[in-house]
Amino acid sequence: MAAPEFLLEGRGLTVTYGNGVRAVSDVDLTVRHGEIVGLVGESGCGKSSLANTVLRMVKPQSGTLSFNGKDLLAMHGDELKAVRRSLQVVPQDPSTSLNPRLTIAQSVEFNLKVHGWGRRERRARVMEMLDRVGIPASYSTRYPHQLSGGQLQRVAIARALVTDPSLVVCDEAVSALDKSVQAQILNLLAQLQRDLDVAFLFVSHDLTVVEHVSDRVLVMYLGRIVEEGPATEILTAPRHPYTQALLASIPTRGQQRAAIHGEPPSPVNPPSGCGFRTRCPYAVDACAGYDNTPHAVGPDHAARCVRLDDLALTAPQAWRNS
Amino acid sequence: MTSAAVLTTRFRARRRPTWALSTQVLLALVVLLLGTVFLGSVIAPYGATDGDPANRLLGFGSAGHLLGTDGQGRDILSRLILGTRLSLLTGIIPVLIAGTVGSAVGLCAGLASRLVNTLIMRTLDVFYSFPSILLAIGVAAALGPSIKNAIIALSIVLIPPVARIVEAEVVALRSAAFMKVAECSGASRFLIAVRHVVPNIRAPLVVYCTTLIGLSIVDAAGLSFLGLGASPPTAEWGLMLNDARNYFFRAPAVALAPALAILLVALLFNALGDRLRVELDVRQRGATP
Numbered sequence: 001m002a003a004p005e006f007l008l009e010g011r012g013l014t015v016t017y018g019n020g021v022r023a024v025s026d027v028d029l030t031v032r033h034g035e036i037v038g039l040v041g042e043s044g045c046g047k048s049s050l051a052n053t054v055l056r057m058v059k060p061q062s063g064t065l066s067f068n069g070k071d072l073l074a075m076h077g078d079e080l081k082a083v084r085r086s087l088q089v090v091p092q093d094p095s096t097s098l099n100p101r102l103t104i105a106q107s108v109e110f111n112l113k114v115h116g117w118g119r120r121e122r123r124a125r126v127m128e129m130l131d132r133v134g135i136p137a138s139y140s141t142r143y144p145h146q147l148s149g150g151q152l153q154r155v156a157i158a159r160a161l162v163t164d165p166s167l168v169v170c171d172e173a174v175s176a177l178d179k180s181v182q183a184q185i186l187n188l189l190a191q192l193q194r195d196l197d198v199a200f201l202f203v204s205h206d207l208t209v210v211e212h213v214s215d216r217v218l219v220m221y222l223g224r225i226v227e228e229g230p231a232t233e234i235l236t237a238p239r240h241p242y243t244q245a246l247l248a249s250i251p252t253r254g255q256q257r258a259a260i261h262g263e264p265p266s267p268v269n270p271p272s273g274c275g276f277r278t279r280c281p282y283a284v285d286a287c288a289g290y291d292n293t294p295h296a297v298g299p300d301h302a303a304r305c306v307r308l309d310d311l312a313l314t315a316p317q318a319w320r321n322s
Numbered sequence: 323m324t325s326a327a328v329l330t331t332r333f334r335a336r337r338r339p340t341w342a343l344s345t346q347v348l349l350a351l352v353v354l355l356l357g358t359v360f361l362g363s364v365i366a367p368y369g370a371t372d373g374d375p376a377n378r379l380l381g382f383g384s385a386g387h388l389l390g391t392d393g394q395g396r397d398i399l400s401r402l403i404l405g406t407r408l409s410l411l412t413g414i415i416p417v418l419i420a421g422t423v424g425s426a427v428g429l430c431a432g433l434a435s436r437l438v439n440t441l442i443m444r445t446l447d448v449f450y451s452f453p454s455i456l457l458a459i460g461v462a463a464a465l466g467p468s469i470k471n472a473i474i475a476l477s478i479v480l481i482p483p484v485a486r487i488v489e490a491e492v493v494a495l496r497s498a499a500f501m502k503v504a505e506c507s508g509a510s511r512f513l514i515a516v517r518h519v520v521p522n523i524r525a526p527l528v529v530y531c532t533t534l535i536g537l538s539i540v541d542a543a544g545l546s547f548l549g550l551g552a553s554p555p556t557a558e559w560g561l562m563l564n565d566a567r568n569y570f571f572r573a574p575a576v577a578l579a580p581a582l583a584i585l586l587v588a589l590l591f592n593a594l595g596d597r598l599r600v601e602l603d604v605r606q607r608g609a610t611p
Contacts, residue, residue, distance in 0.1 A: 055506050084508030091499035099500045101521035101604060105333040107500070110517055114509040123333070140333060143604050159503070 004069035013063035023049035038210030041220035088160035094152035105140035222275035229301030412542030416476035424484025432492025472551035525602035532595030536588030
């Protein structure tokens with residue numbers, strides 16, 4: 001059997017919670033082998049729900065999700081457990097991502113224990129991974145409270161990679177760290193991706209973080225992917241007004257930061273058509289009737305906006321001046 | 323890394339720091355108490371039931387009777403020493419039973435689905451809604467007066483509070499990121515409970531149970547006092563208090579000795595529980611009060 005083109009392939013994923021919140025609507029999400037995919041959006045846009053769906057922590061209302069060509073949503077029992085070995089997570093908050101009562105080596109070891117590794121192999125493997133993420137062997141018997149946030153996140157990464165996964169979901173993995181430590185962790189992730197050929201789904205609210213590591217970027221707004229494309233293209237030639245707004249809101253030296261006005265609409269009662277039209281300066285009547293079909297704007301690059309053609313050349317500059 | 327180095331690698335924390343002086347003192351006192359249990363008959367100057375009607379109701383410091391004698395002329399010190407065994411038994415055994423059963427129930431409820439959790443916890447609430455001593459009296463009265471039944475009654479009474487403490491800890495723990503990671507790793511619920519939940523609830527559980535020992539001793543004394551536990555002429559602190567009631571205005575010292583014994587032992591276990599809270603916390607190790 002030929003390896004499927006995509007390691008992870010989600011089609012038409014929709015997640016609705018009991019309280020009526022539609023966190024994710026009709027999202028297509030693909031990750032290729034060894035690829036780093038960035039998923040950006042402001043808080044509440046549904047990116048964590050999407051990440052949890054991929055991790056099989058949240059059941060989508062509709063849509064399909066396959067991992068390595070197998071239907072992830074239909075799995076259960078031993079089959080699901082086997083897949084979980086190649087599907088790992090690095091959570092956001094380093095202060096609660098490790099069990100405070102276990103030494104860091106025990107925390108990393110647990111993942112191997114689950115999958116039935118022998119004691120000797122476990123030990124060798126744990127030490128190898130800690131070494132790989134730059135944690136000295138002498139730290140292995142320390143407790144989480146004895147480590148800094150950056151070190152904890154390194155341990156969390158070691159724990160995720162110890163089972164030799166093919167996809168790691170990093171859910172805001174560097175958001176709680178300060179800028180200099182963020183850069184170290186991002187470099188480490190990029191290094192590991194090259195060395196171990198593991199794919200990452202990198203979730204963040206910070207476009208600068210995502211641009212740093214990603215091959216491909218998905219921009220999410222109000223439960224939908226509004227634009228997706230190669231990282232360089234998204235950064236240099238964003239096509240969706242929301243992506244442009246996100247880019248413009250990155251503080252740069254000497255330039256006024258352009259903020260998006262207003263609050264995102266409630267996901268309980270989202271606006272018809274394009275979700276961003278209530279805050280978009282280019283909004284026209286047609287936006288309310290938009291059916292959210294993506295428009296290809298280049299190879300591997302698509303955006304969901306009715307005015308793509310007539311807005312083609314309005315660069316992020318428009319935002320700076322507004 | 324060489325394979326020899328790997329083999330000697332320990333993943334447990336290396337050093338267990340020595341316990342603080344106050345903890346050591348409290349533990350020494352507990353050992354002393356246990357010594358009294360086992361060596362009681364050797365230490366006690368008189369037998370538990372050796373009455374001397376000529377020397378009734380002697381006060382503290384009387385010749386030959388350090389703590390005086392009770393209404394039947396029995397030596398109070400001897401009865402206190404010999405009563406330690408029963409009083410500690412009724413203090414510790416129910417807590418051991420309730421600690422085991424209660425934490426198992428709490429753990430299951432905490433990790434179960436919302437429906438099962440609600441069923442378990444609301445059932446416990448029914449028991450919890452009775453004042454503990456009232457429920458103990460009810461159960462003990464239904465089973466008939468004996469030490470064994472008093473222990474059973476107290477165990478039943480102590481299960482709901484232990485289960486509630488454990489359940490609350492487990493539920494609080496469920497939102498921690500490492501629990502989600504453990505779930506994502508494919509671990510079974512049982513393995514998660516053993517490896518991730520138990521180490522986190524062990525300390526609060528031990529602490530709470532130690533404080534329950536004091537409560538259990540007091541409740542057991544209460545049951546004996548009401549005639550639902552040990553029966554005369556057995557030496558047991560609650561029963562001694564019961565006897566002393568008749569002479570309270572003539573010789574208050576008779577009641578004072580067992581009352582103080584109950585109070586001090588309850589306090590001892592409370593203080594020990596508080597110290598253990600600090601000692602068992604990996605983050606507070608080495609901290610002295």
